[in-house]
Amino acid sequence: MPELPDGDPAPKDGTLPDISMDRPFSAYVHVPFCQVRCGYCDFNTYTSTELGPGATPREYDSQLLGEIALAGQVLDGGKPLSTIFFGGGTPTYLQASQLAHILGVLELVFGFEDGAEITTEANPETVDAEYLRSLKDAGFTRVSVGMQSAATHVLATLDRLHTPERVPMVINWAREAGLSASVDLIYGTPGESLDDWRHSLAEAIAMNPDHVSAYGLGIEPGTKMGQQVKRGILPDTDPDDLAAKYEIADEMLSTAGYSWYEVSNWSKPGHQSRHNMAYWRNSNWWGFGPGAHSHINGTRFWNVKHPRAWAERLKAGESPAAAREILSPQERAEEDIMLGIRLAEGLPDTAGLAGPGQALDRAELAKRRHKTMILAHDGLLDPSELTGGRMVLTLNGRLLADTVIRQLWD
Ligand SMILES: C[S@@+](CC[C@H](N)C(=O)[O-])C[C@H]1O[C@@H](n2cnc3c(N)ncnc32)[C@H](O)[C@@H]1O
Ligand code: SF4
Structure with a gap:
């Protein structure tokens, strides 16, 4: 079985930095x-x-x-x-x-x-x-x-x-x-x-x-x-x-x-x-059970893997979380692209370039537009969707989704 990532220690009482529930x-x-x-x-x-x-x-x-x-x-x-x-x-x-x-x-x-x-x-x-x-x-x-x-x-x-x-x-x-x-x-x-x-x-x-x-x-x-x-x-x-x-x-x-x-x-x-x-869409979810992963407002945490270890933690009144990771705004943006680009609804071509309320950097935007044009030229992004400001994978793009993600971040 794949090993869990290392992450940072998770508090024993399970507390989270942000519990606002403004996403589904x-x-x-x-x-x-x-x-x-x-x-x-x-x-x-x-x-x-x-x-x-x-x-x-x-x-x-x-x-x-x-x-x-x-x-x-x-x-x-x-x-x-x-x-x-x-x-x-x-x-x-x-x-x-x-x-x-x-x-x-x-x-x-x-x-x-x-x-x-x-x-x-x-x-x-x-x-x-x-x-x-x-x-x-x-x-x-x-x-x-x-x-x-x-x-x-x-x-x-x-x-x-x-x-x-x-x-x-x-x-x-x-x-x-x-x-x-x-x-x-x-x-x-x-x-x-x-x-x-x-x-x-x-x-x-x-x-x-x-x-x-x-x-x-x-x-x-x-x-x-x-x-x-x-x-x-x-x-x-x-x-x-x-x-x-x-x-x-x-x-x-x-x-x-x-x-x-x-x-x-x-x-x-x-x-x-x-x-x-x-x-x-990277919304909030709690994963219950051994090895389950959760995501609440940019904090990811994952439970100990073995069912007995998981049950013993709970019996002792402790959180079963093995570790956690608090994503930086940059990491959250990367994740949004990694997940969203796989969807038929695609993503705005500006996705990940600016946080909520932040102005778009013109140089970054020009760089992104250059990359998306190359991806469309290579047959990986749909050119008509791109004209409308969205990045949507073509059939070939779906076969090479990981390549598209890498190129958008390089
Ligand atoms: C982990 S299983 C759990 C559901 C149920 N136990 C089952 O086997 O149908 C969920 C799905 O993951 C897919 N899956 C599991 N291991 C896979 C692998 N190595 N490669 C591709 N798909 C896999 C299978 O299609 C499976 O239906
Ligand atoms: S979860 Fe169980 S039944 Fe499903 S693929 Fe894995 S071993 Fe087979």
Whole structure:
């Protein structure tokens, strides 16, 4: 698993330098349990054999209450939540009643805005019709299903536990329960042909979900797959293959009525993930659970990673934050660009050049305009949007988003 950054020490009582709540407020709830660890996965998650007393799924909802109460105190009651996202790990490894319990306490402490978006991730083999109905009854509005692929051999390489046939059943149950449905796909798995990928997209589209996320497989050194690639047992991903598959995804999804709104995310009109948008617009969120990251008004903090260490801190009445980082105005501007440029709505071409109420420096503005013209000339920024004063990535720009970000800052 990737190490957490070092950061500065975080106060034991969890206090923050600025708790004004003038941006929308979201909650992320991390559930760090999985039945098996998929060979490619680098997330902070554990199987039952890796955990013992003091860190079990059964007691997890009760343990989370400690952090929710702490956040309520630190934020002086905060404000009603506009989006809530349960991610993992496998949130649906918990009982539906446990997820309902956690949600109920979040509502008690902060309240929910009218029409709040409340999502959980779900592995296909962990939910059935009754489970999904219970989620809807508890107040969930949305479920994000980890489909990954419709090719059996790809699912096997990824160590997934479900069959391709399970996913349409889950999407139907979700729809019958009244939940909005999203599917997650992964492309670029070793052994996946272009036709396998087209087939996965066609199967996903045939289920008519409201939202699709498609991620290029990332092979991390600390994972089982990372080791297999290092030893030559599996081939590494090929950037040309990843680019071709991204283009196929964009083509097939847009033909089927899905528009991209972020580099890896497409949706039917009105079904963008508002929670994801909150991250990309750099608004405020509290991440609950082991290893979860938070951002409140330019202060980023992150919790200790191990579920037992996290629970022990809370039991001792201490904040579970491992460390924090207070961003300078320059760092905040850099972050705003890094996140915002990935969105279809793009950014004003002056983004990051002056803080609120500050005058634009003419020399800086001229430099920025020069860079954006070169990026448009190279086919990475949309020239017609640029004429209107906005930086919006083209299809090629989406494939090279990191290059665009680097060039804007160089
Ligand atoms: C961490 S998982 C949690 C949800 C759930 N446990 C699942 O597996 O569906 C969230 C999503 O991250 C994506 N993901 C995880 N590891 C990845 C990797 N190494 N490369 C690309 N996508 C990855 C997968 O699409 C997955 O659906
Ligand atoms: S089920 Fe999801 S979170 Fe768990 S190991 Fe697999 S990809 Fe990671």
